[in-house]
Amino acid sequence: MDYFLTDEQQEIRDLARQIAEERIVPVREELDEKEEFPTEVMKACAQSDLFTIPVPEEYGGLGGGVMEMCLAVEELSKACLGVSVTYAATFLGAYPIMLFGSDDQKARYLPDIASGEKLGAFGLTEANAGSDAGGIRTTAVKEGDSYVLNGTKQWITNAGEADIYTVIALTDKSKGPRGASAFIVEKDTPGFSFGKKENKMGIRASATRELIFENCRIPAENLISREGMGFMVAMKTLDMSRPGIASQGVGVAQGALDVSVNYARERHQFGQPIIGFQAIQHMLADMATKIEAARALTYSVARFIDSGAKDISKVSAMTKLYGGDIAVQVTTDAVQVLGGYGYMREYPVEKMMRDAKILQIYEGTNQIQRNVIGAALIKEYAQKKS
Amino acid sequence: MNIVVCIKQVPDTTKVKIDPETNTLVREGVESIINPFDLYAIEEGVRLREAQGGTVKVITMGPPQAESALREAISLGADESILVSDRAFAGSDTWATAYTLAAAIRTIGPVDLIICGKQAIDGDTAQVGPSLADQLEIPFVAFVRRVREVGEDAMVVERMFEEGYEVVRLPLPGLMTVVKEINEPRLPSLKGKMRAKKAEILRIERSAIEVEDVHLGLDGSPTRVVKIFSPELKKAGEKWQEDPDVMAEKLVANLRAQKII
Numbered sequence: 001m002d003y004f005l006t007d008e009q010q011e012i013r014d015l016a017r018q019i020a021e022e023r024i025v026p027v028r029e030e031l032d033e034k035e036e037f038p039t040e041v042m043k044a045c046a047q048s049d050l051f052t053i054p055v056p057e058e059y060g061g062l063g064g065g066v067m068e069m070c071l072a073v074e075e076l077s078k079a080c081l082g083v084s085v086t087y088a089a090t091f092l093g094a095y096p097i098m099l100f101g102s103d104d105q106k107a108r109y110l111p112d113i114a115s116g117e118k119l120g121a122f123g124l125t126e127a128n129a130g131s132d133a134g135g136i137r138t139t140a141v142k143e144g145d146s147y148v149l150n151g152t153k154q155w156i157t158n159a160g161e162a163d164i165y166t167v168i169a170l171t172d173k174s175k176g177p178r179g180a181s182a183f184i185v186e187k188d189t190p191g192f193s194f195g196k197k198e199n200k201m202g203i204r205a206s207a208t209r210e211l212i213f214e215n216c217r218i219p220a221e222n223l224i225s226r227e228g229m230g231f232m233v234a235m236k237t238l239d240m241s242r243p244g245i246a247s248q249g250v251g252v253a254q255g256a257l258d259v260s261v262n263y264a265r266e267r268h269q270f271g272q273p274i275i276g277f278q279a280i281q282h283m284l285a286d287m288a289t290k291i292e293a294a295r296a297l298t299y300s301v302a303r304f305i306d307s308g309a310k311d312i313s314k315v316s317a318m319t320k321l322y323g324g325d326i327a328v329q330v331t332t333d334a335v336q337v338l339g340g341y342g343y344m345r346e347y348p349v350e351k352m353m354r355d356a357k358i359l360q361i362y363e364g365t366n367q368i369q370r371n372v373i374g375a376a377l378i379k380e381y382a383q384k385k386s
Numbered sequence: 387m388n389i390v391v392c393i394k395q396v397p398d399t400t401k402v403k404i405d406p407e408t409n410t411l412v413r414e415g416v417e418s419i420i421n422p423f424d425l426y427a428i429e430e431g432v433r434l435r436e437a438q439g440g441t442v443k444v445i446t447m448g449p450p451q452a453e454s455a456l457r458e459a460i461s462l463g464a465d466e467s468i469l470v471s472d473r474a475f476a477g478s479d480t481w482a483t484a485y486t487l488a489a490a491i492r493t494i495g496p497v498d499l500i501i502c503g504k505q506a507i508d509g510d511t512a513q514v515g516p517s518l519a520d521q522l523e524i525p526f527v528a529f530v531r532r533v534r535e536v537g538e539d540a541m542v543v544e545r546m547f548e549e550g551y552e553v554v555r556l557p558l559p560g561l562m563t564v565v566k567e568i569n570e571p572r573l574p575s576l577k578g579k580m581r582a583k584k585a586e587i588l589r590i591e592r593s594a595i596e597v598e599d600v601h602l603g604l605d606g607s608p609t610r611v612v613k614i615f616s617p618e619l620k621k622a623g624e625k626w627q628e629d630p631d632v633m634a635e636k637l638v639a640n641l642r643a644q645k646i647i
Binding site: 048 | 573
């Protein structure tokens with residue numbers, strides 16, 4: 001379907017597609033099998049300027065919006081979600097700086113993000129603070145011109161590989177979530193180390209580790225915005241990034257549909273290609289319809305956000321919820337269309353199915369997305385009546 | 387370093403079919419691409435510029451639609467591009483192409499190094515690069531797999547053979563043709579693509595170069611294509627597995643029957 005992309009958007013999509021086909025597809029099976037970080041692919045993304053997309057032009061970026069990010073993420077995700085999350089997580093780390101950072105912070109960090117020289121990461125989740133992000137315990141205590149961080153962040157994408165980390169920590173424990181603040185922590189800061197690499201079900205090319213802070217002293221100027229703004233920074237960042245997760249869902253689902261249709265045209269049973277059977281056609285039809293619906297929702301929300309809309313939490317959550325759910329459904333159906341072959345590692349769909357499951361879990365579980373949407377509905381309708 | 391890279395726009399031969407009746411290529415609907423070997427030439431030019439400074443100009447001789455190949459070259463890092471195009475050049479063979487290209491290159495300012503892909507995937511002659519060096523009266527090294535060093539007035543390169551390689555000094559200005567072992571071409575960049583869209587392509591026509599008409603185009607080409615055909619498929623032979631004496635008799639009888647002996 002034609003989504004009336006601008007010339008620039010088409011260039012972004014075509015280039016990301018070329019990287020996916022030429023640089024990711026040939027290595028994705030090995031990256032998955034060996035749990036290998038996609039260093040070479042990230043270099044190709046950097047050389048092709050993909051990291052410039054959402055960064056403002058004055059910091060060496062392209063000045064693109066959420067829509068442009070979604071196009072790039074969708075194409076990369078058709079090939080491999082482990083690679084696309086590695087790419088996208090950099091901006092999860094960079095969005096807090098882009099949205100709330102001072103001019104000085106932007107000038108210091110964004111050019112290296114745009115050039116792809118440095119990757120970013122975002123540290124919010126802890127062992128006892130997942131969906132209940134308000135339960136974080138990592139602290140940041142101000143001492144003179146520094147903050148001293150203590151605590152452990154868990155399941156952080158790009159941990160150990162990124163150079164720039166945005167970390168949410170409590171500056172005032174007595175205030176609960178309102179006592180949280182956001183900080184920039186650079187790799188190699190004394191007192192900052194990483195836990196072991198997690199062994200995951202899917203997205204195995206991506207690196208997931210703990211961030212461990214033991215009396216880690218950072219300059220006070222690394223505070224993003226001001227004390228107490230940590231949760232605001234985190235929530236606004238997630239509002240911007242969730243359509244990207246939706247695009248991961250659209251991408252992996254499209255990748256799985258492409259494999260399924262091609263397989264169904266070639267696989268013969270009962271003397272004919274299985275695509276001739278209505279049972280298969282109906283599955284493929286449902287898969288294609290879900291993908292198109294998710295894509296249409298994601299693009300419209302991305303454009304809505306890029307138009308400067310303020311109240312975006314609800315619709316942003318909707319994209320992530322729907323994109324993640326259909327990705328799991330479509331990739332599972334793809335394995336079914338391929339039958340026994342689909343269950344084998346020789347075909348890409350079992351990996352897509354393993355990868356897709358994370359989309360219902362990370363960046364806020366899909367249950368949390370429903371909470372966000374539900375809360376927004378309550379607020380909206382309460383306002384209407386009054 | 388002033389670098390010129392010669393490229394050719396070719397049909398994507400992986401997608402070309404042959405008309406079984408005329409034995410010619412069916413070009414309709416087949417995508418045109420930059421000759422794959424020329425991508426290595428562009429990449430090497432861009433890498434040399436990144437290391438040495440200077441400019442990379444990409445030049446091609448071809449019909450107006452070859453402009454898209456030149457724009458793609460800019461998205462891959464070339465600075466400028468030049469289209470040598472005129473009806474008078476149509477039908478040029480390798481000799482006439484080299485003759486015309488040489489005249490065009492003489493008009494674009496000082497050149498230190500010319501890089502070509504080792505051959506084009508449509509004609510497969512590997513002649514235009516060396517022939518161009520001959521026309522320009524500069525030294526050349528073909529089949530370069532690595533540039534070892536670049537000096538003021540010479541380069542040291544490795545020339546590839548089927549078994550092993552030679553280390554050769556190439557005085558500058560000079561020309562080299564490159565093989566795919568030399569590098570891994572980068573993908574285009576977004577900024578490169580944006581630049582490519584706006585880039586001005588310099589056009590060189592017949593009137594802008596010093597050439598003699600008798601050497602141009604189809605009429606100026608010494609090559610004559612007499613016939614193009616696919617080699618006939620050899621029929622599968624017969625296999626005998628019997629006593630050697632019996633087979634010897636059989637063989638002689640067969641050869642006699644075919645009047646070979």
